[in-house]
Amino acid sequence: xxxxxxxxxxxxxxxxxxxxxxxxxxxxxxxxxxxxxxxxxxxxxxxxxxxxxxxxxxxxxxxxxxxxxxxxxxxxxxxxxxxxxxxxxxxxxxxxxxxxxxxxxxxxxxxxxxxxxxxxxxxxxx
Amino acid sequence: xxxxxxxxxxxxxxxxxxxxxxxxxxxxxxxxxxxxxxxxxxxxxxxxxxxxxxxxxxxxxxxxxxxxxxxxxxxxxxxxxxxxxxxxxxxxxxxxxxxxxxxxxxxxxxxxxxxxxxxxxxxxxxxxxxxxxxxxxxxxxxxxxxxxxxxxxxxxxx
Numbered sequence: 001x002x003x004x005x006x007x008x009x010x011x012x013x014x015x016x017x018x019x020x021x022x023x024x025x026x027x028x029x030x031x032x033x034x035x036x037x038x039x040x041x042x043x044x045x046x047x048x049x050x051x052x053x054x055x056x057x058x059x060x061x062x063x064x065x066x067x068x069x070x071x072x073x074x075x076x077x078x079x080x081x082x083x084x085x086x087x088x089x090x091x092x093x094x095x096x097x098x099x100x101x102x103x104x105x106x107x108x109x110x111x112x113x114x115x116x117x118x119x120x121x122x123x124x125x126x
Numbered sequence: 127x128x129x130x131x132x133x134x135x136x137x138x139x140x141x142x143x144x145x146x147x148x149x150x151x152x153x154x155x156x157x158x159x160x161x162x163x164x165x166x167x168x169x170x171x172x173x174x175x176x177x178x179x180x181x182x183x184x185x186x187x188x189x190x191x192x193x194x195x196x197x198x199x200x201x202x203x204x205x206x207x208x209x210x211x212x213x214x215x216x217x218x219x220x221x222x223x224x225x226x227x228x229x230x231x232x233x234x235x236x237x238x239x240x241x242x243x244x245x246x247x248x249x250x251x252x253x254x255x256x257x258x259x260x261x262x263x264x265x266x267x268x269x270x271x272x273x274x275x276x277x278x279x280x281x282x283x284x
Contacts, residue, residue: 084237
């Protein structure tokens with residue numbers, strides 16, 4: 001029962017943070033290079049640009065929700081299980097979403113890197 | 127000259143993502159140890175987390191991570207930036223070993239090595255999907271971009 005509770009929290013965490021990452025990425029591409037905006041309009045200008053983007057706010061809500069899931073999961077399970085397990089699942093989930101929703105060029109190099117990182121993160125649990 | 131400065135900023139932001147993420151997580155872990163277990167019928171207990179100094183410090187580091195992350199996402203693909211966040215776990219392993227005095231098993235060091243390889247692999251490739259050359263052969267495309275990016279990095283290191 002406890003492990004079902006824990007994995008439900010991890011599952012919600014993975015879905016929320018992948019969705020949030022994809023939304024943030026799409027939002028930041030719409031806004032443009034933050035460094036250039038900061039040079040032109042300063043830090044306040046950057047914040048102004050970012051918070052006016054609806055997709056950013058939606059992505060942020062997803063990430064805040066995933067943060068609370070993380071805190072809850074951390075209190076139920078070992079940090080050495082929760083952090084790597086959720087990270088490696090989020091990693092794969094985000095790569096798939098980036099390929100199909102953001103149409104990113106996820107070539108062999110990136111899939112190989114995704115696999116290496118995922119296996120590496122899982123080894124951290126051992 | 128301006129181009130080299132931009133390149134340097136990008137490497138700096140990639141490192142900032144990894145370091146802030148790893149350090150933030152270690153601080154959160156330290157804070158949640160103070161707080162104890164959260165029960166569903168007393169879920170408001172979770173708000174006590176915001177008065178714990180370790181958690182506040184952890185959140186500050188994660189805010190730094192978030193700013194660097196957003197900046198990186200504004201000029202690079204999500205699948206390019208994500209390995210940098212995974213590299214945070216390598217930082218976590220080192221910090222756990224040094225500051226929390228946890229034993230890091232050979233399996234974990236193997237994991238650290240794999241993540242480092244994965245990050246190195248993707249960081250040397252192209253950072254952004256070229257929309258115009260989307261249909262060209264992917265292998266050729268990435269090796270070309272790697273060759274183009276390398277001299278600038280070497281220049282800047284020198």
